[in-house]
Structures are given as C-alpha cells and as structure tokens.
Amino acid sequence: MDIWVILGPVIMLFLVLGFVTYAILFERKVIGWIQNRVGPTQVGPWGLLQTVADVLKLLIKEDIIPRKADVGLFKLAPVLAFIPAFAVIAVIPFTESIKFADIAVGLLYYMSISSITIIGVLLGGWASNNKYSLLGGMRSAAQMVSYEIPLVLSVVGVIMSAGSLNLTEIVHAQQTGAWFIFPQFLGFIVFLIASIAELNRTPFDLPEAESELVAGYHTEYTGFRFAFFMLTEYTYIFGMASLITILYLGGWDAPFGLTFIPPLIWFILKFSLFVFFLFWLRATMPRIRGDQLMEFAWKGLLPLAIFNIFLTAILKEVSFLSHYF
Amino acid sequence: MLRTEEMILNVGPQHPSTHGVLRLVVKIDGEVIQEAEPVIGYLHRGTEKLAEDLTYTQIIPYTDRMDYLSAMTNNYAICHATEKLMGIEIPERAEFLRVIVMELNRVASHLVWLGTALLDIGAMSPFLYCFRDREKILDLFNELCGARITYNYMRVGGVKWDAPIGWLDKIKNFVEYMREKMKEYHGLIMGNEIFLQRTKGIGIVSHETALSYGLSGANLRCTGVKWDLRKHQPYSIYDRFKFEVPVGTRGDLYDKYVCRMQEINEALQIVDQAVEQFPEGGAIMAKVPRVLRVPEGEVYVGIESPRGELGCHIVSKGKDKPWRLKFRRPSFYNLQILPTMLKGQNIANLVAILGGIDIVLGEVDG
Amino acid sequence: MFGLLKGLGITLKNMAKPKVTYKYPHEPLKMPDRFRGIQHFDPEKCIVCNQCARICPTDCISLTGKKHPDPGKKGKIIDTYDINFEICILCDLCTEVCPTEAIIMTNNFELATYSRDQLFKNIDWLHENDQNIRQDNVSMKPKPGGSKA
Numbered sequence: 129m130d131i132w133v134i135l136g137p138v139i140m141l142f143l144v145l146g147f148v149t150y151a152i153l154f155e156r157k158v159i160g161w162i163q164n165r166v167g168p169t170q171v172g173p174w175g176l177l178q179t180v181a182d183v184l185k186l187l188i189k190e191d192i193i194p195r196k197a198d199v200g201l202f203k204l205a206p207v208l209a210f211i212p213a214f215a216v217i218a219v220i221p222f223t224e225s226i227k228f229a230d231i232a233v234g235l236l237y238y239m240s241i242s243s244i245t246i247i248g249v250l251l252g253g254w255a256s257n258n259k260y261s262l263l264g265g266m267r268s269a270a271q272m273v274s275y276e277i278p279l280v281l282s283v284v285g286v287i288m289s290a291g292s293l294n295l296t297e298i299v300h301a302q303q304t305g306a307w308f309i310f311p312q313f314l315g316f317i318v319f320l321i322a323s324i325a326e327l328n329r330t331p332f333d334l335p336e337a338e339s340e341l342v343a344g345y346h347t348e349y350t351g352f353r354f355a356f357f358m359l360t361e362y363t364y365i366f367g368m369a370s371l372i373t374i375l376y377l378g379g380w381d382a383p384f385g386l387t388f389i390p391p392l393i394w395f396i397l398k399f400s401l402f403v404f405f406l407f408w409l410r411a412t413m414p415r416i417r418g419d420q421l422m423e424f425a426w427k428g429l430l431p432l433a434i435f436n437i438f439l440t441a442i443l444k445e446v447s448f449l450s451h452y453f
Numbered sequence: 454m455l456r457t458e459e460m461i462l463n464v465g466p467q468h469p470s471t472h473g474v475l476r477l478v479v480k481i482d483g484e485v486i487q488e489a490e491p492v493i494g495y496l497h498r499g500t501e502k503l504a505e506d507l508t509y510t511q512i513i514p515y516t517d518r519m520d521y522l523s524a525m526t527n528n529y530a531i532c533h534a535t536e537k538l539m540g541i542e543i544p545e546r547a548e549f550l551r552v553i554v555m556e557l558n559r560v561a562s563h564l565v566w567l568g569t570a571l572l573d574i575g576a577m578s579p580f581l582y583c584f585r586d587r588e589k590i591l592d593l594f595n596e597l598c599g600a601r602i603t604y605n606y607m608r609v610g611g612v613k614w615d616a617p618i619g620w621l622d623k624i625k626n627f628v629e630y631m632r633e634k635m636k637e638y639h640g641l642i643m644g645n646e647i648f649l650q651r652t653k654g655i656g657i658v659s660h661e662t663a664l665s666y667g668l669s670g671a672n673l674r675c676t677g678v679k680w681d682l683r684k685h686q687p688y689s690i691y692d693r694f695k696f697e698v699p700v701g702t703r704g705d706l707y708d709k710y711v712c713r714m715q716e717i718n719e720a721l722q723i724v725d726q727a728v729e730q731f732p733e734g735g736a737i738m739a740k741v742p743r744v745l746r747v748p749e750g751e752v753y754v755g756i757e758s759p760r761g762e763l764g765c766h767i768v769s770k771g772k773d774k775p776w777r778l779k780f781r782r783p784s785f786y787n788l789q790i791l792p793t794m795l796k797g798q799n800i801a802n803l804v805a806i807l808g809g810i811d812i813v814l815g816e817v818d819g
Numbered sequence: 820m821f822g823l824l825k826g827l828g829i830t831l832k833n834m835a836k837p838k839v840t841y842k843y844p845h846e847p848l849k850m851p852d853r854f855r856g857i858q859h860f861d862p863e864k865c866i867v868c869n870q871c872a873r874i875c876p877t878d879c880i881s882l883t884g885k886k887h888p889d890p891g892k893k894g895k896i897i898d899t900y901d902i903n904f905e906i907c908i909l910c911d912l913c914t915e916v917c918p919t920e921a922i923i924m925t926n927n928f929e930l931a932t933y934s935r936d937q938l939f940k941n942i943d944w945l946h947e948n949d950q951n952i953r954q955d956n957v958s959m960k961p962k963p964g965g966s967k968a
C-alpha cells in the first residue's frame with residue numbers, strides 16, 4: 129500500500145486545522161480593521177497565537193452535558209457534523225498533481241456528502257433539550273435544505289459547459305475556454321449566495337443568530353464538542369472556497385499567462401479572495417429574517433438557477449458562443 | 454391536522470439582546486409569538502424612595518444612574534423641578550451650557566440606540582462606528598465635568614463647571630465631524646435592502662394606540678403625532694433656537710429609525726446655534742442658599758429626554774429633603790406597548806421591535 | 820442591490836482608516852484635568868468640619884477628629900479618615916463642599932483589587948495617593964477659557 133494513502137489525509141487534517149486556526153484569526157483581524165479596531169494582538173506576536181490559545185481553552189474546559197439531554201445523540205452530533213465536512217475535501221484538486229481522489233462524479237460527491245452535516249446540526253439541536261437549540265437546529269435544517277437546491281442547480285450550468293462532473297475536468301475546461309465566472313455569471317451569483325447560506329454565514333446566519341437565539345443549535349455545547357462545531361463550520365468554508373475557486377475562478381489556472389507564479393499560489397490567492405469576501409460581508413450586512421430567507425431561496429434563487437440552465441443550453445447551440453459554453 | 458403545541462420561551466434576563474436585564478416570557482407557536490410578557494425589576498434600586506432621605510443636591514448623582522445613556526437630561530429634570538419650586542432664575546450662561554450638554558447627550562444616546570438596534574438585527578460594524586463617535590462626545594463631557602457616563606454636572610441654580618479653554622471650539626469641530634459621519638451611516642444603512650426588509654412595515658403602531666399607551670418621544674412621533682416638549686412646552690431656552698420636530702407617517706420600525714436619525718441632525722443644529730450665541734462672560738450659578746430648603750408645595754416638570762417625556766414630580770413639605778419624589782420614566786411607559794406590538798409577530802422580529810422601542814433598563818426599573 | 824454594494828464600499832473604506840482604539844493598559848490613559856478619580860486627602864488642611872461626610876450621598880466617608888495637641892490652639896485635627904470605595908460613586912460632592920481643599924480629586928482611577936476589603940482606604944493611603952492631583956478645584960465659577968474663543 130502506498131504510504132501516501134495514510135499520510136496524505138493526516139497531512140490534510142493538519143492543513144485544515146491550520147487553515148481554521150488562521151482563518152479565525154484573519155476573520156477577527158479583518159473585522160477589526162473594518163471596525164477601526166486592531167483585532168487580537170495580545171497572544172503571540174501580532175496575535176498569531178490567539179486562536180491556539182482559544183482552542184486550548186476549549187479543550188481543557190469542563191465537558192458539560194445537560195442532565196436532560198439525550199446523551200448518546202448529544203455526543204454523536206458534533207462528530208456527525210464534522211466527518212462529512214472533512215470527507216468532502218478528498219475530492220478537491222488543488223493543482224494538477226495535488227489531489228486525493230480523482231473520482232468521476234466529484235462534484236456530486238461533494239454535494240451529497242456535505243448535506244449529511246445537516247443531520248448532525250439537527251441532532252445537536254434536538255438532543256440538547258433546549259428551546260433555543262431546537263429552534264436553531266430547525267432553522268438551519270430548513271435553511272440548508274432549501275439552499276441546497278439552488279446550489280446544485282446553479283452548478284448544472286458549469287457541468288453542462290464542462291461536460292463532466294469531475295472537478296479536474298472542470299478546471300481543464302476553463303483552461304481552454306474562459307473561466308466560468310464570465311459565461312456562467314448568473315450561475316456564479318446564485319452559487320455565491322446559496323453557498324453563503326449553506327455556510328450559515330452573515331447575512332444568512334440565522335441558525336446561530338446570536339441576538340435572537342443565543343447561539344442556536346450549539347447553545348448547550350461547551351469545550352471540545354463546541355470546538356467540533358466551530359471546526360465544522362470553518363472546514364466548510366475551506367471546502368466551499370476551494371469549490372468556488374475550482375468551479376468558477378479557474379482553479380489553479382493562471383490568468384493573463386502569468387504562469388511563472390506556481391499554480392498552487394494561484395489557487396490559494398483565489399481561495400483567499402473568497403474567504404476575505406465572506407468576512408467582509410459579515411462585517412457589513414444585517415441578518416435576513418427567516419421567512420424572507422425561505423422566500424428568497426424558493427422564489428428568487430431557484431427560478432434564477434433554472435433560468436441559468438436554459439440559458440446555458442441555448443447559448444451552447446449558438447455557434448460563435450459555443451466555444452465558451 | 455398535525456398536533457402542534459405552544460412553547461414557552463424565556464428570553465432573558467441573560468439573553469444577549471434584551472438590552473440589560475429585561476426578561477420576556479414569550480409563548481410561541483412555531484415561530485409566531487402568541488403572547489409576550491415583560492418581567493421587569495431586575496435593576497430596581499428604589500431611586501425614588503432613596504431620594505426621600507437625600508438632600509436635593511445629593512439626589513442629582515442618583516439620577517445619573519436612571520437613564521445612564523443620557524444622564525444630562527436626568528440631571529436637568531431634577532434641577533429644573535427644584536428650581537421651579539424655589540423660583541430660582543438661572544444665569545444665561547448656565548442655560549446655554551445645559552442646552553449644549555443635553556443635546557450632545559441626545560446625540561450620544563441615539564447613537565447607542567442606533568448601534569444596538571442594528572446589532573440586534575445582525576449588523577455588527579455600525580455598532581462599533583456608533584461607539585467610536587459617541588466616544589468623542591463622552592471625551593468632551595469628560596473634559597467638561599470629569600466623568601464620561603455619570604456626569605453629576607448640573608446643580609440647583611446652574612451648572613458645576615464652566616466650559617474649559619477651547620471646549621466650545623471642540624464642540625464646533627465635533628458638530629462638523631458628526632454631520633460628515635451621518636452621511637456614512639445613511640450610506641451604510643438607508644440603502645441596505647436587508648435592513649429595509651427587516652424594518653419596513655414591522656411593528657406598526659397607530660397613533661391612537663400610541664397615545665392611549667402614553668408613548669412619548671420618537672416612539673410617538675414616528676406614528677405621526679407632532680409632539681416635542683422642547684417645542685410645544687418650551688423649557689430652558691429652547692424657544693430661542695430653530696429646529697424641526699421630525700415625524701413619521703406609518704409608525705413602523707423604519708419610521709422610528711428615520712425619526713431618530715433626523716433628531717440627531719436637529720440636535721446638532723441646536724448645538725451649533727447654542728455655540729454661536731454663547732454669551733460672553735456671566736455667572737454659571739445663581740445665588741442659592743447653602744442649604745436648599747424648598748418651600749412647601751408640589752411641582753411637575755416634563756422635559757424631552759432622548760426616550761420621551763421625562764417627568765419629575767416633587768412634593769415638598771418645606772424641608773431640605775423632598776417628601777415624595779416621582780419620576781415619569783419614559784422607558785417604563787414605552788415598554789408597556791411591547792406585548793401588543795409583539796402579538797402575532799415572527800420571533801425573529803422580537804429583538805428588532807424591542808430594539809426599536811429603545812429602552813434603558815436602568816430607567817425602566819428606576 | 821445597489822445599497823448593499825454601497826454598504827460594502829463604506830466598510831472597505833473604513834478598513835484603511837486609522838484605528839481608534841487605545842493601547843490601554845500598555846500605555847496609561849491620560850485623563851483631562853477635571854477627571855474625577857480617587858481622592859487625595861491632606862490631613863494638614865482638614866479642619867474636621869464634617870461637611871464632606873454630610874454631603875456624601877452614599878455615606879461612604881467616616882471621619883473622627885481629636886483635640887488639637889497644642890493646647891494653645893483651638894479646634895480639632897483629623898484623627899481617622901476613611902473612604903469606602905465599595906460604595907463611593909466618585910460624584911465629586913465631597914471635594915466640592917470641602918472649604919479647605921483638604922480632600923481633592925486625582926486623575927487616578929485604577930481601583931481593581933482581588934478583595935473587597937482592600938477597597939476600604941484609610942487616611943494614610945489617601946494621603947499617599949498624591950499623583951496626578953487635580954489642578955482646577957474651584958468649580959461653580961466662570962472660567963476665562965469658557966468665553967467664546
């Protein structure tokens with residue numbers, strides 16, 4: 129057996145942990161700057177060890193399980209939420225050579241595995257036996273289910289253009305044609321909005337609307353179980369940022385022929401752009417209300433996504449445009 | 454038909470957005486509120502009862518702690534009531550200083566409201582921006598009277614401190630600065646579709662309801678009733694300044710927002726004029742006896758605090774302490790409409806509506 | 820849609836603006852002269868008139884006097900003088916009424932301790948608290964600087 133089969137995922141796990149650590153720091157810094165503050169500066173130089181300290185604090189905290197909680201499910205929920213978040217990373221190609229599983233239906237795999245997390249979130253909310261958790265869990269289940277549909281439909285345009293569900297193939301299609309953000313602009317917008325909703329981030333952060341529901345589904349969680357939920361959230365940011373880079377921003381493809389910069393750097397650049405955008409959005413937007421959120425998904429995004437499919441299908445037949453579609 | 458059950462949700466007193474220690478017992482069906490009942494008293498300190506055992510000067514620092522976001526207006530209420538009962542004329546200079554600090558305090562208080570109300574509906578940055586600008590006002594007050602929140606600035610007969618050197622210039626600069634910042638707030642909030650969606654048509658109160666509940670301040674004006682004590686029962690020297698009384702039309706959250714934002718503009722306008730007309734020289738304290746013995750009698754004064762009509766009712770038996778003191782605390786009156794407003798609303802609107810009323814728990818509980 | 824973009828623009832612009840936070844506690848905060856901090860007490864000046872204890876709205880000053888040791892002199896001198904900072908609200912009234920400026924405000928405000936007992940400050944402690952004493956103690960009088968500049 130190849131040693132990389134074991135070692136690769138372990139390295140990846142640490143990479144993801146590293147990403148999460150610094151994404152949280154970066155988020156706090158960016159939001160701090162936007163709000164004319166400096167963000168964390170105390171732990172380590174420039175606050176670099178702040179998240180490490182926070183995580184350490186979470187790990188040594190007492191593990192409290194509410195007496196009336198359903199203990200089994202309560203313990204299961206964070207695990208169930210995290211495993212799919214990490215599993216989806218398996219199909220993401222970072223460059224031509226750095227990838228784990230190059231399966232033919234990579235995109236489908238991502239979409240289907242990632243929806244398992246909803247069960248974890250719902251379980252967590254239910255098992256805590258807390259009304260805020262329950263409301264938060266229900267909200268997130270409703271939200272994630274509704275936004276999954278436009279999310280999947282919006283990528284259909286990409287799939288049609290690339291003619292493949294394999295993520296590497298999709299990047300290859302963009303290397304020859306244009307990045308899909310241009311021909312698939314409508315799809316990109318729908319995907320962007322739906323992905324933010326999937327990630328439960330502002331302005332769609334209803335499940336954990338702290339001013340309404342205290343902390344939503346993880347209200348009762350403390351210590352490392354809580355850390356797992358946080359980890360899940362940020363791992364999904366990692367996954368979603370990679371996915372959007374691959375699907376719409378050309379993956380590791382270098383623009384303007386700037387090929388002297390290695391492909392991995394390009395990937396990271398595009399990836400960071402999306403992550404920054406998320407944080408920037410969080411610092412600016414108020415939260416959408418639940419019913420408006422649902423309306424927006426079903427009445428706004430869904431028709432748009434379907435329209436995008438038809439548009440792609442039609443434009444594919446126009447001879448001088450078909451090169452791009 | 455699915456069998457559904459109502460759920461009782463206990464919001465507060467440790468909930469992140471009940472603005473202090475308010476507790477709401479909410480009965481919800483799904484996400485729709487059936488009934489909401491505020492439970493108050495967690496911050497009750499018995500200011501009115503304590504005051505019966507304090508001399509008039511000693512009461513002033515206690516009033517600081519009622520509406521701690523606009524302590525200057527509270528200071529003014531007690532001083533004004535006492536002065537009225539004793540028949541003291543206040544020197545001009547003191548009146549100008551009082552008006553300047555009260556209006557600046559109104560700006561500071563509305564900024565806190567703006568920040569927290571937006572925080573309630575999930576916008577984070579405006580909160581920090583508001584506090585950044587409020588900080589400037591607090592610094593000015595700090596320079597004037599040595600405290601940032603609990604000023605204890607006014608005295609029966611005048612004010613404690615004269616303006617320090619260059620203070621008026623700083624006020625002028627601040628007014629300029631704030632006008633600039635108001636544009637930024639507008640840009641950040643007014644056009645924001647999510648904000649509009651969350652405020653337009655939410656928490657509508659008709660002006661009949663508003664009047665019958667005894668609402669005052671922006672809560673009343675947003676329903677279209679033009680009633681501002683500064684204009685319609687002028688006290689101090691407010692009749693010398695030109696300013697508008699902004700009113701709304703529909704009485705929803707959005708109107709409340711617009712009203713308060715315009716009130717900030719009007720308050721800046723008043724400050725501007727007051728600095729312009731500030732008298733050269735003159736005393737800041739009237740001649741008052743060392744021990745304040747207030748003649749027997751009763752007096753009620755109502756002034757326009759940032760939250761509404763702040764009344765002070767003194768009953769004196771001719772001693773150096775009031776026999777009975779009663780504050781009409783606007784937050785307390787405004788809060789009463791909350792159950793009516795919440796009925797039938799989505800639970801997500803709860804915090805938005807509560808934030809719109811703009812209560813200060815120190816004032817609700819007294 | 821346009822409003823959202825405008826909001827994003829404003830927040831982005833603010834990112835480049837200078838930071839407004841203080842470096843407290845790494846750099847001490849400089850308070851303006853009139854700031855009401857912990858009192859400084861000068862036993863020499865005190866004439867034991869008891870006015871400060873009487874005006875205090877929270878009753879946190881307790882003082883006792885004793886006969887002047889020099890039999891030739893009249894009056895009393897201060898013996899003990901305590902302020903309980905658990906309940907002192909730093910309202911400035913004691914310093915306002917003191918006829919001799921025996922009790923005056925300083926700009927120090929750091930009072931945090933691990934025990935409530937330590938908030939009970941006696942005459943010696945108050946006397947040693949002699950840094951950053953407020954310069955301008957005569958309130959209620961018009962100041963030249965208050966005029967229109």
Ligand code: SF4
Pocket residue numbers: 874875876877878879880902906907908909910911912913914
């Ligand atoms: S500052 Fe106020 S509360 Fe403190 S000792 Fe002096 S009079 Fe009493």
Ligand code: SF4
Pocket residue numbers: 864865866867868869870871872882916917918919920921922
């Ligand atoms: S008021 Fe001044 S002089 Fe009188 S007892 Fe107090 S500190 Fe001493």
